[in-house]
Amino acid sequence: MAEGEPTEGPITAEMRAAAQALGWEEGLLERAIDWGYSPRTVVSALGTKLAPAQAKSFLDREPLKPDLTWMDAPTEWGVRAEQADADMGLTVGDIMVGSYGEIPDLWTDRTEIARGSNPQLGQEDMGYTIFEKAVVWTDSVADLYERAIRDRWAPATDLGWRSLEALPDEVEKAICQVMTEHSERAYAEASVLGRWLPEISYGFVEMKLFMSSVIYDLARHAEAFRKRALSNGGGLGLQAPTDLIRGASEARTYPELMAYLFVQDSAFLTFFRHAGDIAQNQLERDLYALVASDRERLMEYQVERFEAFLLAMPDRREEQQRYLAKAEVRLAREWNDPAVREPLILLLGGSRENAAAGEAALTALRRRQVEEYLGHLDKAGFIRSRLHSGLAVYLEEPETAPA
Amino acid sequence: MSAAPTTPELDLSWLDLYDDPTSAEPTKKGLTLDAIDIGDYASQEDLPRDMTPRLRGATAREDAHRMGLTYNTKHDVWADQCRSLYEEAVQRQWSSARDIPWDTLKELPDEKERAMCQVATMLAEVEFIAGDVPGQWLPHISGDEFEVGLFLMSQIMDEARHTDVFRKRALANGGGLLQQGAGLGLRNLIEAQDFTEMSVLMHVQAEGFVQSMFRMGELIGPTQADKRIFRMAAQDESRHLAFGVMHLKHVLSETPERREEIHHYLDKAEDRSAGGGSGDVTFPPVFESLCILLGGGKDRFDEGVAKFLLLRRRQVKEYLHRLDVAGLGDRRERLGSALAQYAN
Numbered sequence: 039m040a041e042g043e044p045t046e047g048p049i050t051a052e053m054r055a056a057a058q059a060l061g062w063e064e065g066l067l068e069r070a071i072d073w074g075y076s077p078r079t080v081v082s083a084l085g086t087k088l089a090p091a092q093a094k095s096f097l098d099r100e101p102l103k104p105d106l107t108w109m110d111a112p113t114e115w116g117v118r119a120e121q122a123d124a125d126m127g128l129t130v131g132d133i134m135v136g137s138y139g140e141i142p143d144l145w146t147d148r149t150e151i152a153r154g155s156n157p158q159l160g161q162e163d164m165g166y167t168i169f170e171k172a173v174v175w176t177d178s179v180a181d182l183y184e185r186a187i188r189d190r191w192a193p194a195t196d197l198g199w200r201s202l203e204a205l206p207d208e209v210e211k212a213i214c215q216v217m218t219e220h221s222e223r224a225y226a227e228a229s230v231l232g233r234w235l236p237e238i239s240y241g242f243v244e245m246k247l248f249m250s251s252v253i254y255d256l257a258r259h260a261e262a263f264r265k266r267a268l269s270n271g272g273g274l275g276l277q278a279p280t281d282l283i284r285g286a287s288e289a290r291t292y293p294e295l296m297a298y299l300f301v302q303d304s305a306f307l308t309f310f311r312h313a314g315d316i317a318q319n320q321l322e323r324d325l326y327a328l329v330a331s332d333r334e335r336l337m338e339y340q341v342e343r344f345e346a347f348l349l350a351m352p353d354r355r356e357e358q359q360r361y362l363a364k365a366e367v368r369l370a371r372e373w374n375d376p377a378v379r380e381p382l383i384l385l386l387g388g389s390r391e392n393a394a395a396g397e398a399a400l401t402a403l404r405r406r407q408v409e410e411y412l413g414h415l416d417k418a419g420f421i422r423s424r425l426h427s428g429l430a431v432y433l434e435e436p437e438t439a440p441a
Numbered sequence: 442m443s444a445a446p447t448t449p450e451l452d453l454s455w456l457d458l459y460d461d462p463t464s465a466e467p468t469k470k471g472l473t474l475d476a477i478d479i480g481d482y483a484s485q486e487d488l489p490r491d492m493t494p495r496l497r498g499a500t501a502r503e504d505a506h507r508m509g510l511t512y513n514t515k516h517d518v519w520a521d522q523c524r525s526l527y528e529e530a531v532q533r534q535w536s537s538a539r540d541i542p543w544d545t546l547k548e549l550p551d552e553k554e555r556a557m558c559q560v561a562t563m564l565a566e567v568e569f570i571a572g573d574v575p576g577q578w579l580p581h582i583s584g585d586e587f588e589v590g591l592f593l594m595s596q597i598m599d600e601a602r603h604t605d606v607f608r609k610r611a612l613a614n615g616g617g618l619l620q621q622g623a624g625l626g627l628r629n630l631i632e633a634q635d636f637t638e639m640s641v642l643m644h645v646q647a648e649g650f651v652q653s654m655f656r657m658g659e660l661i662g663p664t665q666a667d668k669r670i671f672r673m674a675a676q677d678e679s680r681h682l683a684f685g686v687m688h689l690k691h692v693l694s695e696t697p698e699r700r701e702e703i704h705h706y707l708d709k710a711e712d713r714s715a716g717g718g719s720g721d722v723t724f725p726p727v728f729e730s731l732c733i734l735l736g737g738g739k740d741r742f743d744e745g746v747a748k749f750l751l752l753r754r755r756q757v758k759e760y761l762h763r764l765d766v767a768g769l770g771d772r773r774e775r776l777g778s779a780l781a782q783y784a785n
Contacts, residue, residue, distance in 0.1 A: 127538030
């Protein structure tokens with residue numbers, strides 16, 4: 039508007055009517071303009087329908103002057119993460135740049151602070167107990183996390199539920215027993231891992247992201263196995279043995295937990311890799327393959343974390359033998375549990391009548407599980423000095439039958 | 442050479458456990474948890490709980506270990522629709538790497554980039570604890586209510602994605618992380634000593650406040666990528682909120698005597714923080730950055746303040762509405778003073 043032109047002022051009739059309708063104090067609009075508020079701000083305030091008292095406390099005073107010191111927080115600025123692989127998108131690995139990609143050997147901040155941001159003095163201790171990188175970390179966690187998201191699947195819709203056909207009664211029951219067992223095992227492991235999340239400090243956020251994806255994977259495995267048990271004329275069988283998972287929940291430290299779970303994670307991965315041998319249909323083959331694919335990521339973490347841990351803390355190497363031994367004892371015991379062993383014999387043999395062949399096939403599977411377990415340890419740079427006899431027995435050559 | 446593994450004779454007693462042959466039918470949404478909630482395997486009020494890892498419907502082992510204390514009644518943890526919320530979570534997982542149009546990020550005026558990075562810094566903190574808290578409660582949920590556990594496991598994944606997407610945002614457009622948040626209210630969540638206390642404070646209050654903010658993402662986010670981040674995160678938060686509201690409703694319906702106890706938790710949380718676990722939007726760096734984004738710049742800070750007041754009103758009104766839906770409509774009369782001023 040040109041200078042000198044007559045004006046009704048910055049307050050329009052509509053603004054007055056709106057203020058009146060809201061019960062705002064007479065003269066408040068004028069005073070707001072006098073204080074220095076722009077008409078646009080007054081209109082915004084009217085738009086929010088502030089109550090009279092709120093409107094007065096906002097507009098009948100000198101406008102707030104922002105402090106803005108946070109803008110100069112002494113953090114690394116000017117970061118523009120680039121996508122390394124367009125197919126993967128902007129990954130967690132891509133943003134591990136500059137100081138934001140530095141994972142300290144010892145994280146010292148006990149508060150809820152995003153690693154790389156500027157600490158606010160006086161924050162509460164959040165009660166984390168894990169501050170050492172070597173305890174939880176491996177460099178592949180960011181990649182494993184993104185792979186978990188990329189490879190996600192949904193049990194409800196990614197398996198051919200409508201393709202299921204009736205199976206011989208004993209075969210269906212054997213499948214249901216296997217499903218009951220592994221549904222519980224997956225759920226219980228997720229619960230145990232979940233309990234450890236609040237122990238891990240923000241310094242290792244990428245590792246926690248990955249562990250969250252593991253928990254979610256295990257949830258879907260528990261769900262999928264249960265669905266299979268309840269979808270083809272069977273049901274749930276006997277609950278899984280509890281020795282193995284109970285040992286995991288007894289762990290006093292994260293390294294103990296991981297060493298202990300190393301045994302079962304390895305054994306189950308091998309089992310699912312080869313579970314196509316017990317599958318009765320395409321749905322089960324697909325299910326086992328998807329589960330195995332998820333468990334591969336977990337095992338990759340297990341092997342790499344263990345290797346890094348042993349390198350960083352060689353004095354704790356011998357201690358790990360104990361945790362592994364504890365898990366091996368329990369695993370061996372559970373392998374001999376009738377409700378664990380016999381369904382596999384039936385499925386591998388094809389029927390009760392062919393149990394001998396089923397037993398032989400199961401022994402071969404157990405041998406493979408033990409070999410791969412030792413292979414995983416070997417990859418982590420660990421020699422298992424005293425493999426429990428209940429597992430070692432599977433590595434021995436069967437006695438030559440007398441001529 | 443020692444003998445090959447001995448092979449005990451087959452026992453096969455595990456074959457005799459199937460009284461109720463079950464064939465769940467897939468639905469239009471596939472084979473869902475609702476579809477398998479049938480017969481003897483369906484969720485029930487008064488199942489004998491044994492504190493072992495047994496999931497509902499499996500035959501108990503006589504020698505099973507207990508795994509520590511779990512809730513002994515369904516209503517302590519249950520939320521109607523938790524099964525469908527879990528299924529929705531599985532179907533609607535998204536990728537912060539590929540589902541955000543990162544290429545739409547554009548160079549922003551320095552003050553706006555800093556404001557967005559400050560908001561992202563605060564949210565990267567808030568979402569971090571939102572994953573820890575459900576993890577803490579998993580071992581306390583009986584296998585008879587395993588669906589609640591599955592839902593919490595899906596929430597852990599959601600919160601991981603939120604932590605990661607806000608961190609990515611801060612580091613993707615020439616900025617960085619800025620000032621740590623106030624932290625007020627966050628400890629409330631991890632301090633909870635009861636599942637319902639946790640759920641009311643985290644799902645209903647804290648995530649509710651965050652959700653109201655996400656739903657103003659169209660106003661807050663300066664780029665298409667930012668707006669999309671807020672939209673996708675809001676979609677997840679709405680499930681967490683729905684769980685909390687439905688759980689509270691269930692608790693108040695089944696155990697109305699807990700009403701005052703629940704008010705007490707809210708009294709404490711509302712007194713302690715104006716943000717109530719939401720990262721406290723009144724903390725100056727967060728308040729100022731939101732005002733800059735809402736107003737459209739430092740020189741329009743006042744306008745941003747006016748819109749910020751709208752955000753606070755929405756947060757409080759929606760909070761009260763959710764409590765009303767859950768059956769706690771009388772919260773309006775005893776709202777903490779920091780929130781009550783926005784309740785009109």
